[in-house]
Amino acid sequence: MFSGFHHENFSIKADSGAVSKESFFHQFLASREMDPLDMLCQNPNSVFGKFCTSKYLVVVHPKLEASFFGNLDQRNYIKWGGHPRTPFYQAFLKLAKSIWLSHRLAYSFDSNVKVFQVTRGSEFSLVYMEIKCCKKSDIG
Amino acid sequence: MIKEASQKRAKLEKNLKLRGLSTKESEGSGDENDFYSVDLTPELFTSAIETAFKAIHNFSKPLINMMKAAGWDLDAAANSIESNVVYAKRAHQ
Numbered sequence: 001m002f003s004g005f006h007h008e009n010f011s012i013k014a015d016s017g018a019v020s021k022e023s024f025f026h027q028f029l030a031s032r033e034m035d036p037l038d039m040l041c042q043n044p045n046s047v048f049g050k051f052c053t054s055k056y057l058v059v060v061h062p063k064l065e066a067s068f069f070g071n072l073d074q075r076n077y078i079k080w081g082g083h084p085r086t087p088f089y090q091a092f093l094k095l096a097k098s099i100w101l102s103h104r105l106a107y108s109f110d111s112n113v114k115v116f117q118v119t120r121g122s123e124f125s126l127v128y129m130e131i132k133c134c135k136k137s138d139i140g
Numbered sequence: 141m142i143k144e145a146s147q148k149r150a151k152l153e154k155n156l157k158l159r160g161l162s163t164k165e166s167e168g169s170g171d172e173n174d175f176y177s178v179d180l181t182p183e184l185f186t187s188a189i190e191t192a193f194k195a196i197h198n199f200s201k202p203l204i205n206m207m208k209a210a211g212w213d214l215d216a217a218a219n220s221i222e223s224n225v226v227y228a229k230r231a232h233q
Contacts, residue, residue: 001196025180028188029178064207064212067207067210067211067212068206068210088202088206091198091199091202092199094195094198094199095195095196095198095199097195098188098191098192098194098195098196099192099195101188101191101192102185102188102189102191102192105180105184105185105188106185108180109180109185
C-alpha cells in the first residue's frame with residue numbers, strides 16, 4: 001500500500017506536471033473531511049481515482065477476490081476505471097484515502113520526507129522504540 | 141515570544157480536537173473556518189499517519205475474517221509474505 005510513497009506522484013502516472021507544496025497541502029485540507037466515494041463520484045478519473053484503482057489491483061489478489069465473491073466481476077469493473085459501491089470496495093477506499101492523505105501531507109513540508117525501513121536482524125534500542133501494534137493492556 | 145508560542149499551541153490543540161471529532165460530526169459544519177486555521181505541523185503529520193495506521197487495521201480485520209470464511213490457511217498466507225517471523229501474540233499475524 002505504501003509502495004511508491006517516496007515518489008512525489010506516488011508512482012501514479014498522471015498528465016499533470018509538478019505539484020507545489022502549497023497545492024499538496026491544499027489537497028490535503030480539501031479532501032480530509034470528504035467521503036472517499038464522494039471524491040471519486042465527483043471526479044472518477046482524478047489522480048486519487050487512479051491511485052485507488054492501481055492500489056486495489058495490487059493489494060487484493062485475484063485469487064483472494066475469487067474466493068470471496070466467486071467471480072472477478074468487481075475486479076474487472078475496477079480495472080476499467082470503475083469505482084463500485086460495494087461494501088468491500090468502500091472499506092478499501094477508507095484505507096486508500098488515509099494513505100493518500102498522509103502522502104499529500106508528507107509532500108506539503110519543505111524538506112521532503114524520506115521513508116526508512118529496517119532490515120531483518122537490526123539491533124535497536126528500546127529507548128527509541130514506541131509500541132504501535134496494540135493497546136497497553138495487550139502487552140505481556 | 142512566549143505569548144506567541146502559547147497562542148500557537150492553543151490553536152494546535154483546537155485543531156487536534158476538531159480532528160478527533162472530525163470525519164463524522166464536522167461534516168458540512170464550519171469547514172471553511174477550519175480550512176484556514178489548520179497549521180502545517182509535524183503533529184498534524186503524526187496524526188495523519190496514526191489515522192492511516194488505524195485504517196490499515198480496520199481494513200485488515202474484515203479481510204482476515206473473509207479469508208477465514210473462505211477457507212484460507214492464514215498461517216500459510218502470512219508465511220508466504222514474510223517467512224520466519226516470530227509473533228509475540230497470534231493476533232499480531
